[in-house]
Amino acid sequence: MACFFRRRIAAKLGKTLQQSDDVFMPALSAVPVFNKQETADLRLSISVLRTNGVLPVSGEIQAQTEHLANQLKRDSVVEDISAGSAVINFKIDRKLLAKKILEPFGTGHHGKIELNSELFNSLKTGTTLVEYSSPNIAKKFHAGHLRSTIIGNFIANLKESLGNKVIRMNYLGDWGMQFGLLGAGFSQFGSQEQLKENPLQHLFEVYVKVNKEAECNEDTMLAARDFFRKLEQHDSQAMSLWQQFRDITVCEYRHVYERLGVHFDVYSGESFHQEGVQEVVSQLQNKGLLKTTKMGTSVVDLSAEDQSNICTILRSDGTSLYITRDIAAAIDRREKYHFDEMIYVTDKSQTHHFQQLFQILQAMGHSWADRCHHVPFGLVRGMKTRSGEVVFLEDILNEARARMLHNMKQSKMTKEMDNAEDTAQKVGISALIVQDFKGPLQGDYKFAWDKVLQAQGDTGVFLQYTHARLCSLIRKNDDIDAATFDPSFLTEQSGISILQHLLRYDEVLYQSAQDLQPKHLLNFLLKLCHLTASAHRELPVKGSPQQVAQARMRLFSGTCSVLASGMKILGIIPVDKM
Template sequence: MAACVFRRSIARQLSEVLDLPPENLIKSISAVPVSRKRRNADFQLSIASIEEGSSRDYMAQDLQLRAQKLAEKLKCDAVVSEISTGPGTVNFTINRELLAKTVLQQVQKDGTQYGTKSELFSTVPKQKAVVEFSSPNIAKKFHIGHLRSTIIGLLGVGFQQFGEKEKLKSSPLQHLFEVYVQINKAAADENTKKLAKDFFRKLEEHDEQALSLWKEFRDFSIKEYTRIYKRLGVHFDEYSGESFYQEKSREVLKMLEDKGLLQKTTKGTGVVDLSEKKDLSSLSTVSRSDGTSLYITRDLAAAIDRMNKYNWDTMIYVTDRNQSSHFQHLFQILKLMGYDWVERCQHVSFGLVQGMKTRKGEVVFLEDVLDEVRSRMLENMASAKTTKEVEDPMETAEKVGLAALIIQDFRGLLSSDYQFSWDRALQSRGDTGVFLQYTHARLHSLERMHGNEPVTDVNVACLQEPDAISLLQHLLRYDEVLYRSSQDLQPKHIVSYLLTLSHLAAVAHQTLPVKGSTPALAQARLCLFQATRSVLANGMKLLGITPVTRM
């Protein structure tokens, strides 16, 4: 990794002056964000990060003085061409030709692994992670939410009353959804509620008819989900779902009872006391009065089963933030049961999408949204001059539309709600997925015009213009961005990086022409644009976006 070469060189010199091991200094040396308004150094060392305690221990003036004293002890060399100071920082500017040569060679050498080979990841052990996400409801098309026992029971009873076998075969999820809507209206009736509870109890008791019907629902649902997931470019290793653990949940209740954790309320429901003082001030209900399991019971069974099956290092649950309390209870109960590995479980929550409507109306299912974004992109492409060059406009519209949805969704904190806007998401300019795709296609077109061959052995002295340096500086920062996202599991860092990269590339495309330049200059610029497109494509793929080459 290019940045690693420079960090190590800077760290070695700092090590001699500060009398600290170089490896202790690596993570304190960060690439400076690009600014087109002023000339920036390439790396900076924060004085506060190498002093004991935090920056709050020192006055800003004191930090500035320490930075100046440290800078005076350092010398420029073959790698560092300039040393300066900022507010509490020592700044390092890399020899410009060495910067260009190292970055371009490293991007070309590492290919799809550029950024991930960084020493920033050297302390991150390779681990086996189990990730549970999406969790669509069976027969509720693609709403995100977990299947509760009430819904299971309602759907079973509903199909017995309103279901049609032929419709189930021809349009399974649509028909099951219609059945669910019908029975949901009837759910106010006490008799219907009782029938729903009875159906769910029969499921847990392995009633043959109930199990057979539920298996049909599940198989049809998974088949339909697999089709929709394919459109998203998503493949799951396993479809299990918490309903899979109905039987194992009985074992969990027995374990809770054996450990003295299961208590019964006056109504007969099973609860676990989560309060610190064991004064019943915080309870988690784990079974109904009739002994049937609940969502949390099946999640307990799933967690234990997955550890036994996969022996994972970390397990991550990705669900909406309304389930935060549920996962707090889940983790607390597992800890009470003596499972220390629960410390390696994590809940990553996401917020709500507000204001999303299709032309059909208010009710929004994911497939409707995918159809809508593809349709709108096709309209936009039809009015563009270049669309005639696209071999499969439908497929291109799908990929670009999906990029638009993903970037709008990932731009902010996952846990934040946001207001969806079709117009904003589909803008071809600005901070959008469409702009990322457009930039990638444009850079690919540039390569295609010049033979599509990797450019090597260029004269890096030709890449000294400010816009070329800005691109090189930004490419330097890629490993830090990946590392940050890997630590807090927030894709927004990668999104922000790629959008800036695209804007820098758009400016450079105008100011650093390849066509009409001298051969040496053209080759050097083409090499820079190839490196930019390569990193742009890598980052897009990390976000689940398939880069397009024409649009």
């Protein structure tokens, strides 16, 4: 949205300093808005120009700033230029600011915003494969998987909005020793009747029982190893039980994903790569990377000078491990999807696993390994329902919906709605997402129901309420035609502050694309909500002269569009009534 103005100011600087316009683009940014205070619109960082060799590093920085500010002339676009502390501030003609910022928005408040900005030119586009969620089969969807699911969904949405072709992959934990345990446990504690009645609950109970049994009974552990070996040898009975567990679980998971508004292009899993494991082992052997230990395990030595780093590839009985299947999966995906980058979203306890994975792929000669990234995240503490300890995501979603429904019924602001449950669910999920995205992803955080579902403060409820309120304003004033509007009727500071804040939208998305952290976009949207609340109070549409009403409607419908666009990137489904 700041495109036009950045380009004009860069041209002015280029002419004055006789340099290409493009060298000034990275040094120009929108000025953060402070409530009720008049500020400049864009600023130029002199330190960035010095670092990039555009200005000489010798000499006092402030003297340089003032000298350059004095050389620059005002024109029909820039009405004021002033030197700040190592920055030059530019104030844009107010009428032109409103015209250019609100130009893309007709009257349709849910129109898709075209995101085009010079800032995005430096971002590589292509095919991005994002692997996220990835729960374990035959276990109920645990609350711990919520973070991977919503963070991965945000990254996929962001990459898509910036012009990448995105493959959303759910890589299920559907192989390995846990299956050995479950297979052995099912013959001991399982029941096909109970499996039909409440599939995942029953499998979970079986898994808990067999785990307990295995701790004190060596025979159970042997039976588990035996079952897993049968799976790896494709024994028909073992495979048939495994397939039944897998189908049941995927079917149950899809319901949860539907509620979260999350979808996948590919449901993959560790089981898809058993064949590939043999190929990986052969390649590692051929390259002389695979060593056999005294214990009979097969390992790759990744040790550097200063530290030992041994990665086990096969157990002594020849069965594969999680990393072996991950190597096979990465190679297979590269061949199948020709991705330009691959992003894994898992908790930070797996950081070492991914370092080893990328190192092994490099050692095998796969140069694309440096385009594989791990996005780690911290743990959530205290995410419990009223009823108990083990927290399943379905229970958390039910609880969020129930509490939200209760709050909505208590509130004087709530409108009569056709589908209050559906709205409560969407708002409840927004609340969970906003709570999660506020800080840096790597941090752990403490979950608190009371904070999450508050209507006041920076919460998902406040975000949804602002959007619903703007939708209501647009519905009530649908007789006002804001398709043509006169920007000179938007002169009040509360309206100007919104326009100035919207200048930052592309910068915020650019920043999010750099570090894949949702907090930048979330904080931008929450600030927009606060600015909107002030403008809503101070700029009435009803009862205002026609041209004033038209201009204000254009401002509010533009704000609504940006809010909806940003919420969707975060993975939040905007509600129109609340």
